Amino acid sequence: MSGSWPERIKDRLGERGLALAILAGLLVLGVVPLVALPAARCHVFGDGCTAKLQPPKPADPVAAHGSKALTPAEAATHGSYVALGDSYSAGVGANLSPADLNPLNRCHRSGKAYYYDVAKAFKFGKGTSFWACSGATTGNLENGQSGEPSQIGRVDQNTSLVTLSIGGNDVGFARVLANCVIKLPWSNKCEGQGGEIADRMAKLRQSLPDVLQKINERAPAARVIVLGYPRGFSEASGSNGDNLSVHDQQWLNGRARDLNELIRQVASEADRRIAATEGQGSVEFIDAYSAFAGHEVGSPVPYINGLSVDLGALKSEARSFHPTDAGYQALAKLFIDQVNKGPGRQLNQFR
Numbered sequence: 230m231s232g233s234w235p236e237r238i239k240d241r242l243g244e245r246g247l248a249l250a251i252l253a254g255l256l257v258l259g260v261v262p263l264v265a266l267p268a269a270r271c272h273v274f275g276d277g278c279t280a281k282l283q284p285p286k287p288a289d290p291v292a293a294h295g296s297k298a299l300t301p302a303e304a305a306t307h308g309s310y311v312a313l314g315d316s317y318s319a320g321v322g323a324n325l326s327p328a329d330l331n332p333l334n335r336c337h338r339s340g341k342a343y344y345y346d347v348a349k350a351f352k353f354g355k356g357t358s359f360w361a362c363s364g365a366t367t368g369n370l371e372n373g374q375s376g377e378p379s380q381i382g383r384v385d386q387n388t389s390l391v392t393l394s395i396g397g398n399d400v401g402f403a404r405v406l407a408n409c410v411i412k413l414p415w416s417n418k419c420e421g422q423g424g425e426i427a428d429r430m431a432k433l434r435q436s437l438p439d440v441l442q443k444i445n446e447r448a449p450a451a452r453v454i455v456l457g458y459p460r461g462f463s464e465a466s467g468s469n470g471d472n473l474s475v476h477d478q479q480w481l482n483g484r485a486r487d488l489n490e491l492i493r494q495v496a497s498e499a500d501r502r503i504a505a506t507e508g509q510g511s512v513e514f515i516d517a518y519s520a521f522a523g524h525e526v527g528s529p530v531p532y533i534n535g536l537s538v539d540l541g542a543l544k545s546e547a548r549s550f551h552p553t554d555a556g557y558q559a560l561a562k563l564f565i566d567q568v569n570k571g572p573g574r575q576l577n578q579f580r
Contacts, residue, residue, distance in 0.1 A: 296579040301571025302351065304509075304578045305452045308389030309355040312344040313370060313380045317394040317458065317560075318361035320344075322534050322551025335375040336362035337547065341554050346561030347392065351568065355387050363547065366398045367436040371443065381443050388448035392564055394456040396437065396492055400429040402484075406550055409481060410472050410536060419477045426484060430491055437492065441499040441512055450509040450578060454567055455496050456560065457489035459520040461533050461550050468527025471536040489518050504574060511572040515563050521556060532556035 299307070312318060320339025329339050338359060348357040360383045362374055370380045370393075384391055397403075405426065409419035444453055460482040462468060467475030496514040503510055524532035532555050537546040552560065 299576060299578040299580055301452070301576065302569050303580075304450075304571075304576045305390040305568045306351045307354045308387045308450070310348060310351075310353045310357040310390040310392075311384050311388050311448075312342075312347070312357070312359045312361055312392050313383065314361040314393035314395055314456070315365040315398055316361075316363040316547070316551060317397065317456065318342065318344070318392070319363045320361075320557060321363050322548040323554045323557055336360075336377065338362075339557075341557050343557045343561035343564060344392070346558060347564045347568070350561075350565045353390070355389075358383060361393070364398055365395065367395055367433065367440045370395060370440050381440070381447060384444055384448040384451065386448065386450075388451045390568065391444055391448065391451050391453045392456070393453070394458065395440070396433055396488055397458055399433040399436065400426055400484075400488060402488075405484065406481070409477050419473075420480050426487075430487065434491060434495070437495045438499060441495065445499070445503060445508070445510055445512070448510065452510060452568075452572070452576075453499075453512045454515060454564060455492060455512065456515045456563070457492055457517045458485050459517045459533065459552075459556075459560075460485050461521075461526050463525045463528070468525065468535075471526070486518060489516065500572060500574075507577050509577050511574075511576060513567060513572045515567055517560065517563060520559055520563060521552075524555070524559075526550070530555070532559055 316322075316337070319337055320342025321337050323339045323341030326340045328334075329337075338361065342359070342361070344357075344359045344361070348359075360377075360380050362369065362377060362380065365374060365380065373379045373382075405419075405422055408422055441453065441455075444451070462473075462478035462482055464479070464482060467473075467478045473481075493514045493516065496512045499512040503512065521532040524530055526533055526535045531553060533552050534548050534550060537549045
């Protein structure tokens with residue numbers, strides 16, 4: 230008899246018989262797993278073809294852990310709270326107590342910083358600590374400053390909440406403000422800084438993601454809440470004084486908006502990475518741009534200081550363009566609300 234063996238089987242059993250014989254052989258050899266049988270039955274027997282195979286349903290994270298998901302506030306408070314950041318976190322600009330004036334307080338931490346209101350608003354299972362430092366950049370968060378070690382080194386596996394503000398010193402906002410104030414009225418020394426700011430913003434776009442990643446690596450279950458910066462001037466009318474025209478003030482507000490958008494984007498990207506890997510922590514951004522609306526520089530009840538000059542040293546004081554006591558209280562409320570609200574997605578923490 231001529232022809233190959235498959236052709237001879239096909240002649241005797243037909244095309245469907247040939248497919249059935251091949252399938253049987255593959256099953257014996259273990260090449261085709263049993264889970265493939267429904268699709269094979271459809272092809273061989275013409276049976277079950279109308280019903281599409283459904284993909285498995287995603288597992289319920291709560292059912293998988295056999296426990297209850299923590300609320301956002303529970304996730305933030307079961308461990309320790311660590312406050313990091315720059316002068317806006319240290320409390321520069323608020324009224325100083327005798328303890329704040331201690332020469333050993335080289336980071337200029339204030340007893341009126343938002344940290345204290347946040348620490349009082351919740352019961353943290355493993356305590357709280359305050360390490361923000363005036364003048365801090367992203368590099369200082371990693372390497373330390375003013376004789377103090379790395380701020381990032383203050384967080385660990387027990388940390389459940391980190392708050393911080395960072396970025397303003399990286400883009401040189403103190404210098405930018407000084408150049409806007411100390412200028413001839415007809416010069417463009419203020420707005421002419423745009424190119425330098427753009428360059429420094431580009432560097433911050435590279436350094437800030439690294440900072441947030443290192444915090445997450447050291448404290449993988451922590452909710453990291455990053456504060457944006459409030460605008461200093463009214464968008465409706467501006468204010469008089471400080472040698473800043475309304476146009477200068479609007480321009481400065483715009484640069485604060487740009488900085489906030491950069492920080493928001495980086496925080497959002499960091500949080501998406503954590504969520505994609507089903508990590509326990511989060512990175513969250515607080516938009517504080519309009520937090521002082523109606524209470525800007527020059528308003529009847531300002532939440533931010535205007536220019537203060539040390540006439541003896543002929544230089545501006547550190548409190549210039551930093552929040553007042555009321556301003557820090559307003560920022561604290563934003564943090565407290567965010568702790569309760571959460572990141573807007575499921576946190577992978579259970580009990």
